[in-house]
Amino acid sequence: MSAEIETSTTEPRRIEIQVRGLEVGFGDKLVMRGLDLDIRRGEVLGFVGASGAGKSVLTRTILGLLPKRAGTIEVKGRNLDLLPPRERAEVERRWGVLFQQGALFSSLTVKENIEAPMREHLNISAKLRGELAMLKLSLVGLPADAAIKYPSQLSGGMIKRAALARALALDPDLLFLDEPTSGLDPIGAGDFDELIATLQKTLGLTVFMVTHDLDSLYAICDRVAVLGEGKVIAIGGIEDLLRSQDPWIREYFRGKRGSGREAAYRSRLGVDEPPNHL
């Protein structure tokens, strides 16, 4: 199967998640108005949008935590609405989710948190389970003595890492990250970006990342999708978005905080052509 994924570049890559005509609303307010989105296998897709534009709503709808009014969501070509519960559970097992606040179970230690999904879904010995939990812990760069700590004893950065380790517990294909670097200091955020990039390459993950962190977008995203007015208003590589004429996108990437990043990005790429419309 792996040979099929990396075939010719002319053929579109396999789609991991396909969202078509999605409508989600609360009361008489429609948040998603016929949204279409493709997440390609093996890519890191960044997802941006104004606060309150519904980024979290989209993530939660794809994950099945919010009901939708119309539209289809297909994961690996399987329509989630039509799947019997067993198969749906199988699909859900193949994705890992990092919630914004970590959502670690506060009454379990870090190691027990990582073991929790394995304990529920896998028929493996307690010894192997413990070893794999410790492996995941070291993959996300946490020291071994964090294993017996409770979430309330961890710092913000450690909580994010521990939650990422739990998201990776079942070796998922697909990783959802909700603002993974929010609340981290710039060094910690940079490290976390690097960690996600390394894991993505090592484990061959598909990553869907809701973020506001321009550094993350420049550093690790293959494509970036922009949400506005309940639809994806632009999607593409960061170069494409930098050329966009949409006022919100221009402000986002070229505003006070964005332009410095762009200069750094260009100098790193060795492209020093000045942007034509500034």
Next chain:
Amino acid sequence: MAAPALRLVFAALMRSPPSIVAQATAEGLSVALSGEWTIDAGAALERQAAALQAAATDTRKTAIDLSAVDSLDTAGAWVIDRARQALQASGVPAELTGVSETHATLLREAAYRPDETPTEPRRLLMVSLIGEVGASVADIAADVFSGLSFLGQVVACGFRGLFRPSHWRLTPLVFHFENYAFRSVPLIVTINIFVGAIIAQQGIFQLEKLGASAFSTELVAILSLRELGVLLASIMVAGRTGSAITAEIGAMKMREETDALRVMALDPIEVLVLPRLTALVIALPILTFLGDLGALFGGMCVAWAHGDVTPYSYLGLLQHPWTLERFEVGMIKAPFMALVIGVIAAAEGFAVAGSAESLGNRVTASVVKSIFMVIVLDGLFASFFVAVNF
């Protein structure tokens, strides 16, 4: 539409469990691995890795061939590398061959390393048992001490606020009063009606044997007005309101809201505890009074039905100077009960630590401790009233 579906079915059929084939060669042993070495294989993964290890012990040299492995994840890489390292350790040189580039990355990142989970030093059962008994006793002492110190803080804060009417928080007071008193009325009155009815019924039937069933009205009046009315109201309030106070303050503590108050130069005790406590101290006597009425009403109904006492003569029997005295004894206890419940509930709320489990423990402790203290306090009052001949 059909093509991807077919492909999926095909993939499902093609999914093959991890397996090994061992073959003796000139240098030693060659083990060919095939199938899907992923965590989905579950126990099969461990069995095959153990089989690999068993087949290769006592050979001169082992080559583990991964070229036919369909897919590999961290769990698969881990068990393969664990087997390889175990063989190395037992003196069999083992090496991996036919490793693709992606598998090599996985095998490097998920290389086996011994479990380093820090463990707590184990202690003798007897020692830890005695230790825990000691710790519980020390906890009780610390609880009493911290409870008293919290009461002191509340009283000090109350006195400070007493002379500054601008600090009286009337809106929250009314809000909490509605919650604690008004919304508890149906519950407390109903159970008191039942309890009054039960006492009257048992009084009539048990005292009949002594020919004294006429005193069953007295029985209802003494028990309900003096003891049960206030006790039932206090216990219900401890369960219903005390737990709510602990949960509210505890959740605020968990989300640093109490810290936010403190850095705004506001005293959380003044803002959160005093209005609740005041509302409770006003509410409980009222609830007790309504509960007493309910109990007398329940007793009246049963006396009428079973004891042939008409409501008119029942009310006449209650017209006794002692009845008022008993009512006063019950009522005077109510504010003290409220104070105990409120202080325990608030102190437990402030003791909540970071986890959901801790919140649950504290709410439970709040209810258990306040009911316990309500009954102890009732006992103290009983001896006090006997001592002063009231």
